[in-house]
Amino acid sequence: MVFPGSNCDHDAVDVLQRIYGQRVREVWHRDDRLDGLDGLILPGGFSYGDYLRAGAIARFSPVMRNITGFAARGGLLLGICNGFQILTETGLLPGALMRNIGLRFICRVVHLRVERTDTPFTSRYRQGQVIRIPIAHNEGNYYLPGEQLEELEAARQVVFRYCDSDGAVTAGANPNGSVNNIAGIVNREGNVLGMMPHPERRCDPLLGDPDGAPLFHSMIDFLTGG
């Protein structure tokens, strides 16, 4: 999915095409046809310049109508960074992404703990595995009010948490103030995942341990029945 201002679409396309040999179609936000697609990625970037609120305007793009239907039919939907922001603004995922608590744009590699491996996105990881993935954002502070947060946790919707190198979920390991160190969540049905870190930037061994690769591999396994 490409919106005006998306800039991480090429990385995602490259990973899927070059590393996994998949057929990829770039969907411009004004197209509203998603036929023939098994999975959708909402990439990172600055759709609409992050004007008003990150993802707030992209949410109303013509294509988003059909994305809701696509998700309802069980299609796989992955939102990365700005994509996660768009998914929360749309209501396909609960919560909101606010300004980083330190008020600065953070660009660095963080540790994430994989909390669930029984999703189409994480089947290739080990439960509790600690991975290193880069983040690059100014509004990555995940927020959900108390009661809804309890429900989210009870329903095991948290998929990735910020942690230290030993896998401990500590305040020091939290780069942006997200409640419960939440870095990525899934909807109740398990087919829509949103995450602030960029797994597509860690798929090529040239760029470091390809800790993002299992995520795409899991998705392909799921879609090909592998």
Next chain:
Amino acid sequence: MKPAILDPQGKAVLQAARQLGYEEVVSVRIGKLIELEVNGNDRDELKGRIEELSRKLLSNPLMETFEIEWNRDPDD
């Protein structure tokens, strides 16, 4: 921002204000001002629609509250 939400921008500005000597300031919260010019004849209908727009697009009800101030059209 809703009162329950931590406002790091507001906090940063508060600290700066107090450092400047304005100790009487005890809290700062920062929001947005959006000016809309609207056309229409039915004032009540307009109010309803703009409230709807404010909930749908202009604010994120999870994090933000809003207030609408109506100014009179100068030609009124």
